[in-house]
Amino acid sequence: MNPFGGGSLFRWMAFIFGLMLVWNIFALRPTPTTISLPYSTFLDQVQAGNVERVELNDQRVEGVLKRPVAAGAGATISGGSPFGATPSEATDFTSTIPGVGDLELLPLLRAQGVEIVASVEERSLLWSMVLTFGPVLLFVGFFVYMMRQQNRGQQGVFSFGQSRAKLNSGGDRPTVTFAEVAGSEEAKRELTEVVDFLKNPERYQQLGAKIPRGVLLVGPPGTGKTLLAKAVAGEAGVPFFSTSASEFVELFVGVGASRVRDLFDQARRNGPAIVFIDELDAIGRQRGTGMGGGNDEREQTLNQILVEMDGFETSVMPVIIIAATNRPDVLDPALLRPGRFDRQVTVGLPDVRGREAILRVHMRGKPVAKDVDASIVARQTPGFAGADLANLVNEAALHAARHSARMIGVQHFGEALDKIVLGTERPVLMNEHERKVIAYHEAGHALVSSLLPESDPVNKVTIIPRGRALGVTEYLPEGDRFNYSRQYLRTQLATLFGGRAAEQVAIGEITTGAENDLQRATQLARRMVGRWGMSEEMGLLFASEGVESPFLGREMAGPRDHSEATAARLDEAVRKLLEERMATAIGLLTKNRGILDRLAQALLDHETIDRQQVEAIIRGEDLPPPPVGGTPIPSTQVERVNPIAMPKPGIAVV
Incomplete structure (x- = not known):
């Protein structure tokens, strides 16, 4: 050192x-x-x-x-x-x-x-001693300082294998309770039994019952897994050790296992206690799956965790392990067996009631205007996790402060929602022809969606560039969807092709603006044909070319489970489905060309139109002239795509 x-x-x-x-x-x-x-x-x-x-x-x-x-x-x-x-x-x-x-x-x-x-020159005794012994004392002091620094460095080497987990006990113990955790009622009911055991262990021990050694919290990022673990410690009133799985892994082999042993030793000495390990998949991945057969340090650390949780020696003091991950599919099977992580508590995205409760928690203590209804904001944010909702409230507060407002109003929540979902408005200089193409593109999305059954209502259409999009069509679902019918998915395909079909019908030329639409439509059609058995050509055959993450909502490359001939048939069925839905969109827009023109002209005049205006145009009514200066009409109702379920085309962008 x-x-x-x-x-x-x-x-x-x-x-x-x-x-x-x-x-x-x-x-x-x-x-x-x-x-x-x-x-x-x-x-x-x-x-x-x-x-x-x-x-x-x-x-x-x-x-x-x-x-x-x-x-x-x-x-x-x-x-x-x-x-x-x-x-x-x-x-x-x-x-x-x-x-x-x-x-x-x-x-x-x-x-x-x-x-x-x-005069006689007299030197004091103290000054004589300083001049005589001062240099010697300085040298000895410097030598002692060097030795202490060297010993401290050696102590750092010997403490390299000690656990870096943070102990929260006494006054530092988490004060979060279940009352402050909203939107996770099922998970709270599962964890209530753990809290009751830590408070009253005799009741269970008299009957020979054993509390689960490990509780695994699984769910998408931002759903409150760490907050739930803190609430368990706050409710139980026991010491709480918190650490991240990545802190166990070091360059030197054996350090992680040593830190695991030290962590469990500290927990037993302070038992009953709770040990919280965040991002467990950093060390809990299935063994032998890395390059060259695996990672020795990570696998030794995992082996030590397995032994500590349920090995030859069992702990007398109750130590409960609570771990969190959003990748349970990659965990080692030995880690998930009974005796180790006995329970898996799924912390999913909140429903509309859960989102409302979470919003009320984050609005607490903030000057929110009386016209802000948390239930309406919750209905406008399907697919939002707890962290997303906290960010929404914070962004609304930032918008209110930017406008020098004393209260956070509905318009501020609307601006924050648009910024989170769509991005910030960006000025882009476009000529009239490009504006016309974008207006017809977005009008095509809105009109096809309005004319087909089982479609989400159009909420807002705009040709104001936001983020990476030049135009946006937004939908507001009537409620949270957890299952999708074939008719609903076919409507989504036709809606996605509405922009390209409008360009072809009204402009007579196609542009690059439909790239995102084509990508999403192809992915959706491939799932309908290969995963969900919604094609007559493929029947009930499941033909997937990848492994889907259960919470991240995306596919990763994997081995093909079908032959080349089946893959060719699948591609042909997908192409046929896409062409059929494209023809449906073209037919609808050709038949309703007058409505398409009026929608496009309204977008060119107003730049943004809402649901009521879209419905009025479809009924044949005329819109009032745009406000002076071309100020777009504000709208706060937007729709967020659910990342867990099938990627629903709720937002069509150019």
């Missing part, structure tokens, strides 16, 4: 700089101008009556002349300001009496009437 590393180096540099500064201050300060006279010249000045006062100290003579004497003939001048020129003459002088002495000096001084002062 470097003794001069980190803060020590800074302190030493500051100390040295301070010494140099003090030295320069004393060295550069002005000193009296003094002339050094040879002894013979000093006697000549005495005999000439030019000496006013002398101070005799052993062989040294210091005094003051009546008239200045110039330098020369062995006399030198010193002192004065370091920034100015040295004077050529001076009245203060110094000289040295010869070692053999001069018996005639004192009579001569008395004869010339010179004031004589005699």
